[in-house]
Amino acid sequence: SMNMLLHGIEHPDVRYKDSLAEEHGGEEEAYSLILANPPFAGSLDYENVAKDLLQVVKTKKTELLFLALFLRLLKPGGRAAVIVPDGVLFGSTKAHKQLRRILVESQKLDGVVSLPSGVFRPYAGVSTAILLFTKTNSGGTDHVWFYDLQADGRSLDDKRTDLLPADKLGATPAEPLSENEHAKNNLPDALARWQERNETELERARTEQSFCVPKADIVANGYDLSLNRYKEVTHEEVEHRDPREILKELVASEDEIRQGIADLEAML
Template sequence: MVTGELKSKVDKVWNAFWSGGIANPMEVIEQITYLLFIKRLDELHTLAENKANTTGKLIENRVFPDGMDDTGRRPRLYSDLRWSHFKNFAAPEMYEVIDQNVFPFIRNLGDVGSSFAANMKDARFTIPTPALLSKVVDLLEDIPMEDRDTKGDIYEYMLGKLATSGQNGQFRTSRHIIQLMVDMTAPTPQDLIIDPAAGTAGFLVAASEYLRDHHPEIWADAASRDHFNRLAFTGFDSDASMSRIGSMNMQLHGVENPTIQRRDSLAEEHTDAEGSYTLVLANPPFAGSLDYETAAKDLLTIVKTKKTELLFLALMIRLLKNGGRAAVIVPDGVLFGSSTAHKALRKMLVEDHKLDAVVKLPSGTFKPYTGVSTAILFFTKTSSGGTDQVWFYDVQADGFTLDDKRTPTEQNDLPDVLARWLSRPQSSRVETWPEFDRPRTAQSFLVPKSEIVAQNYDLSLNRYKVVEHEEVEHRDPAVILAELMVLEREIQDATATLARSLA
């Protein structure tokens, strides 16, 4: 978490943009991301140089080619495109280098036909003045970015400033909620992970960090490294700016060539991606609806609805391989909605696949963006059923206050959620799980499939939770009346005494 002096430094960068005339939060984030990405390129090239100097061999995987770059105005050494070089230039020269040389260079990075190349071809430098650019470069240079975790925290903090983004049901997912979902699904080095509403790629970044922390064996094998850097992560988003930011965010976190595509997940057919992935992590938009003519026909064959939250669930089922698993945030309405489409989708999850868990989140989890109550659904695609017992957890505190300020607090159920989930038996003998004997008055408990079916596939926690009412012992009304009469006499006596003293 970014706090204290570091937070102050990051805020100075943000405020410099605002005072310099760029007030659109998305544009600020995009321009900062470009600069951080350019800085990261220089770091990677420096690492390659140091390795070459140590081994006495030629530089491998060099970022900046050796030679001259003729832009039509004047030739410039590729070395001048590096952050460590141009940061020392005078403001006008730095501005010219970045505008006329650096941005054309990064627009042409990436393999031909790659998603990164497609996203970056429209990258635009919009910082209006040399003075603002020079100030921002100086401020970014003063922020420690060497450590990957610190870099991630800083970037997440800046992304958190997109508080105005809650349009069309889209808003940033808090990092601690993402982390819970990643920890509970436990990505493996073999997984093919997708977020069909990727935004800034927060879920994919967290999954990549999980793999780094839990599977260091990835780096001992060339094929595993290639899978991690090229195949493991896929993200779709309909917004071009989000796709660019997502691509660069993954690069900043050390994933070299993920697939981050600009793609309207609900409007395009998915024959090219059907059954391609083993893990879905997502918080899709859920405040809108589509016309039937707009929605992808292959999704409407699964569930005929205009609701985006239901269409996204249908999409996830379609994208997963059999045996693939999903963790997805949904509004509470998905759990108990009475429409034909709502019931059909819940029945599909329970009867045709394996519904594993419903984790109910507090209603303030996504403030200040929205106060909508939400839950996380965990399910496994089987195409042959398998739901036996569904685990429910009622999260009452997530480590932050549930108001718009979202101030950190000591009350936090999330570690308990994860610990209980990880304690489940790996075999099918669910009765050996301690949760099996938990009463319905507890925060977590299991509900058998038969009971869910009997409740018309209602998945709302309150349908199954038993509320324990504490018996309150009331005082005898006659005793209370007697006490009131005594008080009344005392008041009358005091009033009479006061009146005599004033006579």
């Protein structure tokens, strides 16, 4: 609650409970917006997990159970932005695939933002992403917007030092960032492109920092949501010299060496 007060939320509604173990009948479909950074890499026994969550996806992994919880808590039309470990995006277990399928087929998966691995240092170095989705219970995913966030305005080491002045940090700086400043803080660009995800972003090539992927491609890839599955990397063409020229130079160098040795022997 102290953290919320420091961020201007003067009357927070903080409840002490085990969200994954207790039933959620009183709060089901109660919220229109969920912003969450749930615990990663936890595991619970089935008997300790709320039955209504296991009805969504049968798993012991907390990162998947929290996503199931948010689907329960959101009202139809409600939106969520959830930080997840990268494993959620490409995990091969039945539960991983089932949950991704639910987001794509039964709900509306709006976007996936890949985060740099140092954003949670010094506490954790795990690679993470943000899942952005809307609860519809009737599908609606036509395409998914991907953004490769490479910098958030701070160093990605344990110190997390500011790389820009305070008025140029965050997603809404006081003035537009230069190209050099953008390289240190991608957040304003990510926000601007997110707002165009259903328009100009549809035209971007997969070699760019953001792009859209049709639902059909995601289905064909087993509902894999990792950015690298779809991002195309361009390689600069390198011109190599003709091997015959190189061999000719080597022969000439060897001739010079042999001549030098012969001259030295003649001097002895």
